[in-house]
Amino acid sequence: MGLIASSPGGRGVSAIGRRRPAAWRAAALAGIGVALLAALAAVPARAQVTAVAAFGLVGPEPGEKRAAVLDLEYRLSPWSYGVGPVIGVSGASDGSSFLRAGLSRDFPLGERWNANITIAGGAYQRGNGKDLGRGFEFRSAIDLSYEARPGMRFGAALAHLSNAGMSQQNPGLETITFTFALTPSRMVPRR
Numbered sequence: 001m002g003l004i005a006s007s008p009g010g011r012g013v014s015a016i017g018r019r020r021p022a023a024w025r026a027a028a029l030a031g032i033g034v035a036l037l038a039a040l041a042a043v044p045a046r047a048q049v050t051a052v053a054a055f056g057l058v059g060p061e062p063g064e065k066r067a068a069v070l071d072l073e074y075r076l077s078p079w080s081y082g083v084g085p086v087i088g089v090s091g092a093s094d095g096s097s098f099l100r101a102g103l104s105r106d107f108p109l110g111e112r113w114n115a116n117i118t119i120a121g122g123a124y125q126r127g128n129g130k131d132l133g134r135g136f137e138f139r140s141a142i143d144l145s146y147e148a149r150p151g152m153r154f155g156a157a158l159a160h161l162s163n164a165g166m167s168q169q170n171p172g173l174e175t176i177t178f179t180f181a182l183t184p185s186r187m188v189p190r191r
Helices: 015-042
Strands: 004-006 012-014 050-058 067-075 083-092 097-109 113-125 136-149 152-162 173-182
Touching (some): 067 173, 113 152, 136 173
Antiparallel strands (some): 050 173, 113 136
């Protein structure tokens, strides 16, 4: 039984019906996240695959509408020159979401520090978030992390999302997150 509110024209509008799209997006993002983690578990142990979970803020700069964001990324084994495919999904508390695929590369900075650069493109759903001008957007990100234990990294990432000038409207959007990354093939089994 839905909650009914009167509209000026006398027609009822279901409050629950209006919330359904946001709930569906959240459920879809959660499902994709679970699928990404399940796929990681299915990869042979010798593969260099990394799953990254990040939580942070969309629009951290002054004057921007802020929202909490959850980002899940799956970095597959690198090909030539250390570059490898990456897939990811993010969802924000303002109802916006972004599903992407692209390329990623790690840059080791000493024994425990690492910088990862990712460039990806994909579908952007605005929700109640910022209008970026198109449904197809590009994301560039840098993630600086520290290896606390073999195969386990903690870090921070800065990402920029825009349509790269493909539309007259191209305001761009920044995201800052704290990251947690797991690379099972690098984890040392306990004895």
